[in-house]
Amino acid sequence: MQVKETQNEGLKRGYQFTLPAADLAATVDAKLKEAQPEVEMKGFRKGKVPMAMLKKQFGPRILGDAMQEAIDGALKKHLDESGDRPATQPKVEMQNGETWKEGDDVVVNVSYEALPPIPEVDLSSLTLEKLTVPAEEAAINEALENLAKSAQSFEDRKKGSKAKDGDQVVIDFKGFVDGEAFEGGEAQDYPLVLGSNSFIPGFEDQLVGAKDGDDVTVNVKFPEEYGAPHLAGKDATFECKVKAVKSPAEAQIDDELAKKFGAEDLDALKKQIAGRLEQEYAGAARAILKRSLLDQLDEKVKFDLPESLVEAEAHQIAHQLWHEENPEVHDHNHGSIEPTDEHKKLAERRVRLGLLLAEIGQKAEVTVTDQEMTQAVLRAARQYPGQERAFFEFVQQNQAVQQQLRAPIFEDKVVDHIAEQAKVEEKTVTKEELEKAVEALDEL
Incomplete structure (x- = not known):
């Protein structure tokens, strides 16, 4: 394999690899001779298939394999000897690929960018600051208060009390779009905290002031970007039955x-x-x-x-x-x-x-x-x-x-x-x- 440098500019490298036709043919012949003792073909005993027939039957595939192995081997040898480390996969193009025929030399152009030499750096010259923050009492108490809120419970309000923002209402509801009930629009004994914004915008507002036992009709519109496309942007009506009104019980920060x-x-x-x-x-x-x-x-x-x-x-x-x-x-x-x-x-x-x-x-x-x-x-x-x-x-x-x-x-x-x-x-x-x-x- 002959190697000629075609580019050496900055980190860019280019080489032309030439594999003589005679060397390629000799490699193919050697591979066929190596395989000949194990080859069986109709009309011939194992190992007795003539070389000419082997070359006709298997020559093109072996030629391609030999060509690839030669190019890969030459590139590896070049990189080992030069010490270059390609930044990305080298570009390999056969110069005479469209006109090449058996008996011609194989000419391949290889190009790549080499990784640069990395200069040494004195790590002891770096000066760093490691910040330490102790967990202060105020931050711990704030976290405890948040935990208490997440563990919040609700207690029944006095009979006849009107629900207000922050209260929990337990409701049965059924939703309708264009007069038809829709899948997923119904539930029983659902605990809804008013002001939590967990339902469609406007839904919870219409339950403020409701009392235990009230029937409330809620009219809302699904958002244009609602998760269910068949409901997005649609007007909807929900028939709600208020079964309980509960007020938030102040959570105690204690062992419990x-x-x-x-x-x-x-x-x-x-x-x-x-x-x-x-x-x-x-x-x-x-x-x-x-x-x-x-x-x-x-x-x-x-x-x-x-x-x-x-x-x-x-x-x-x-x-x-x-x-x-x-x-x-x-x-x-x-x-x-x-x-x-x-x-x-x-x-x-x-x-x-x-x-x-x-x-x-x-x-x-x-x-x-x-x-x-x-x-x-x-x-x-x-x-x-x-x-x-x-x-x-x-x-x-x-x-x-x-x-x-x-x-x-x-x-x-x-x-x-x-x-x-x-x-x-x-x-x-x-x-x-x-x-x-x-x-x-x-x-x-």
């Missing part, structure tokens, strides 16, 4: 409340809440530390970037942001979305940091364990209740999905490794100061 949430007593529940709050604060503090770490790396390390990776990342960013701005579009049947200069700038940062973190992780021998991958798959599977087994099988058969799950784990472990080498100062702050720091991240 704690037991409702699986704690032994109130002190134990407070400790659980404190632990959960501090875990949430730690997650936010980590995000702040990680942003600072990435910002400093982005500032310190500069190198050439493969245009193909930057372009692909910019298109992905533009596409993702477009869908966030147009949430009503769930498919991809839309026009081309061209990245802006801002998208390209962000793409350059992501590609640069991605390559840098990958290099640092590789040198530090950072790996993602099977256990960590299993936990990631389990977390992702929770998004598909009832279809977990199908999701597991899908992940096992899809390398791209496995990489999507593995990448953030690898990145977090590399960030941890870098933080261990950096100068880290711990600082205790309030919840409000932490929230301001998180808000600042979104503004960048």
Whole structure:
């Protein structure tokens, strides 16, 4: 195989591989001779089929296989010798593909962008701030009050009392559209909290002032974007029977409340809440530390970037942001979305940091364990209740999905490794100061 360089500009590489026809023919003959003893054909004993007939019967397929093996082998040898790491799959085109015939040399053009050499970075020169937020009494009490509200109970009001906002009414109802009852529009003994906005807009308002035993006709209109298309935008009438009017009972923050949430007593529940709050604060503090770490790396390390990776990342960013701005579009049947200069700038940062973190992780021998991958798959599977087994099988058969799950784990472990080498100062702050720091991240 003869190799000639055709391009070496920046990270772009181009080569022309030429496989002489004589070498290709010799490879085909060798493969046919190797297979000949095992070949059986009508009219001939096993192993006695003439070479000419073997070549006529199997030659074209073996020729194609030999050509592919030769090109793949030459490309692998070239990459091993040059040390190049293609940023994306190399483009391989047969120069004389349309006119090539057996007996001609095979000429193949190969092009790719090489990954750039990644400069060393002194990780000890990074200065990071690790924020710590203790769970304050006020935050714990606020969480307890929210739990009490969620465990709220209702007690019967005095006979004849009119329902008011915040009360619970127990009703039987049946809905009609165009005079016909519709599926899913009927229920008995339904507990509805007025003002909860859990029903169609306007429904709950018409039950304010109702008393136990009242029959109330509720007239509403389904929203234009209602989940059931056959009801969307339709006028509806609900015949309601009020069977009880109840007022909210003030929940007591005590040991009984704690037991409702699986704690032994109130002190134990407070400790659980404190632990959960501090875990949430730690997650936010980590995000702040990680942003600072990435910002400093982005500032310190500069190198050439493969245009193909930057372009692909910019298109992905533009596409993702477009869908966030147009949430009503769930498919991809839309026009081309061209990245802006801002998208390209962000793409350059992501590609640069991605390559840098990958290099640092590789040198530090950072790996993602099977256990960590299993936990990631389990977390992702929770998004598909009832279809977990199908999701597991899908992940096992899809390398791209496995990489999507593995990448953030690898990145977090590399960030941890870098933080261990950096100068880290711990600082205790309030919840409000932490929230301001998180808000600042979104503004960048």
